[in-house]
Amino acid sequence: MSGTVSLLNDTLQKHEEDLLREWTALQAKSSGRPPSATEEKHLQAQCREFLGGLRQAAQQGDDISKPAWAGIRDLLTQLSGSRARAGSTPVDTAMFIFSLKEPLFTRMRQEDGDARALADAIWKATLLLDRLGLFTTEVFQKTREEVIARQQQELLELSTPVVRLWDNVLALPLIGTLDSARTQVVMQNLLDAIVQTRSDIAVIDITGVPTVDTLVAQHLLKTVAAARLMGADCIISGIRPQIAQTIIHLGVNLEDVTTKATLADAFAVALKRTGFAVTRIKNGAGNANSER
Amino acid sequence: MERIPILKMGGFLLVTIQVDMHDRLALTLQDDLTEQIVKWHAHGVLIDISALEMVDSFIGRMLSNIANMARLLDAETVVVGMQPSVAITLVELGLPMKGIRTALDVEKGMQTLRVSLGLNGYTQDADGSTEI
Numbered sequence: 001m002s003g004t005v006s007l008l009n010d011t012l013q014k015h016e017e018d019l020l021r022e023w024t025a026l027q028a029k030s031s032g033r034p035p036s037a038t039e040e041k042h043l044q045a046q047c048r049e050f051l052g053g054l055r056q057a058a059q060q061g062d063d064i065s066k067p068a069w070a071g072i073r074d075l076l077t078q079l080s081g082s083r084a085r086a087g088s089t090p091v092d093t094a095m096f097i098f099s100l101k102e103p104l105f106t107r108m109r110q111e112d113g114d115a116r117a118l119a120d121a122i123w124k125a126t127l128l129l130d131r132l133g134l135f136t137t138e139v140f141q142k143t144r145e146e147v148i149a150r151q152q153q154e155l156l157e158l159s160t161p162v163v164r165l166w167d168n169v170l171a172l173p174l175i176g177t178l179d180s181a182r183t184q185v186v187m188q189n190l191l192d193a194i195v196q197t198r199s200d201i202a203v204i205d206i207t208g209v210p211t212v213d214t215l216v217a218q219h220l221l222k223t224v225a226a227a228r229l230m231g232a233d234c235i236i237s238g239i240r241p242q243i244a245q246t247i248i249h250l251g252v253n254l255e256d257v258t259t260k261a262t263l264a265d266a267f268a269v270a271l272k273r274t275g276f277a278v279t280r281i282k283n284g285a286g287n288a289n290s291e292r
Numbered sequence: 293m294e295r296i297p298i299l300k301m302g303g304f305l306l307v308t309i310q311v312d313m314h315d316r317l318a319l320t321l322q323d324d325l326t327e328q329i330v331k332w333h334a335h336g337v338l339i340d341i342s343a344l345e346m347v348d349s350f351i352g353r354m355l356s357n358i359a360n361m362a363r364l365l366d367a368e369t370v371v372v373g374m375q376p377s378v379a380i381t382l383v384e385l386g387l388p389m390k391g392i393r394t395a396l397d398v399e400k401g402m403q404t405l406r407v408s409l410g411l412n413g414y415t416q417d418a419d420g421s422t423e424i
Contacts, residue, residue, distance in 0.1 A: 191376030198396050225388040226379040231372060231395035 007111060007121040008104075008128075012055040015107045022103035023047055030095060049075060062128045064135065073135065080136040084143035093140050097133040101126065160186045162193040169270045170199045170232075171263065175208035183219035187226055194232045201273060202227055203266045207238030217252040224257050233273070235259070237266035296321045298328050304336040304405060305329065305367070306398075310343045318354040325358060329365045336405040337362045340398055342373030352387040359392045368408050369393065372401035 012019070024044050053072045060068035080093045105122055113121075160182065165171045172190050176182075190202060204223065209216065224234040237260040239247075247254060260266040271278065294317060299306040305328055307321070329337065339359070347355075359369040370393045382389065393408070395401035 187380055188376060191379060194396070195376060198400075200396070200400070222383045226376075226383045229371075229379040229382055229389060229394055230374045230376065231397075231400065 007108060007113065007117065008125050009055065009058050011104065011108045011111060012051065012058065016051055019103050019107060020047055020051055023100050026099045026102060027096065030099060046079060062124060064131050076132065076136050077139045080140040081143045084140045085147065090137050090140050093136050094133045097129055097136060101129055156182060156185055160189050162189050164197060165203065165267060166271065168199045168201065168274055170194065170197060170202045171205060172202060173205045173208065177211065178209060178216045178219050183223065187223045190223060191226060191230060194227060194230055199232055201233050201235065201270045203235045203237055203263065203270060205238040205263045206236060212243045212246055214250050214252060217247060235266040235269060237263045295324065298324055300332055303334060304338060305332065305334045306338050308340040312346065313344060313351045315350055318351055322354065322358050322361065326361055326365060329362060329367050334367050335409055337367045337369045338398065338401050338405065339369065339371045340373050341371060344378060345375060347378050347381055349385050349387065352382050352385055356387060356389045356392065368405055370395050370401040370404050373397050
């Protein structure tokens, strides 16, 4: 085994510059478009660092979970992480490693030695590079998952604003599907806002909710019940014709809740209940100055 | 023994729960409140639970029961100042306390009581100030 690894080491040591040149050329070709000068320089630096690290680490054996490979692992983590964020495909990222095979094996074949030892050495090198390639894919996947998790979190924070419509009247425009996690955030935000502003009425507008199934309806009813317990009334507005049909077909009971077709209707009800009325100022029609 | 004070204000009884409710305390309150309602011929009860941070299913049911008992004795009951976390817990426990009046704070609770008993409620002037 030490013999086969040493053949890999010898090759890496002797032909480092040639390998580097051929490898980068191959990668530039496989990317499908001529790289810019800075990209080429950057890629070359990465390849050089990888080859240097590989040469040193390969002397310590070929188990890539060993501490000797920590440098290589860091390098690959960084590389595939940055590629995942930049939006490349996992294939591109893995090909960074796999494209080293062709120049490396060509060079190994040129070394003296018997055919059996060469086959052995190439097999070992293949295994090693495959493992490194899979490692990049794994890191790639992990980075992507982190990106998705972060976006979900941001969406959650962005998508549940509570706005004040009038004295003691709050509005909660909901955008996107309501799942359990979001309902929790929505409920918490709404109830906190009710306490802060001492509002009597909250309008939950579901114009931006694409579908209402039994689960979503249940979540809505829970929010309404919690607000009622605190002493605030809820009005659900923005029910589109299809959603009204779905709610009835599903047999969801929204009878205890005031529902309105549009936010404007709900606002009118809210004003009426709080004892306000909107009137047109006399002679004000069409006069821009009198709008306020 | 620890008791929750019941204050008489005109025709109303005011109960403020300032300590953590435990089961014994809730049962004592139930006894005391029903007795006081009958004793003073109270027509309205205001239960302030703004200091209550935690509820379990028993306390939730006791609150609901106490309010319903008061109503049986012809006293309108308003539960005021429920914390968001308490409201969420009660809903998740499946105790939406149907048929119980709620209000945001004592002031609004009083107004609700006055209006529902046909007394002069607070009137809100055009400038937003309130007077009795």
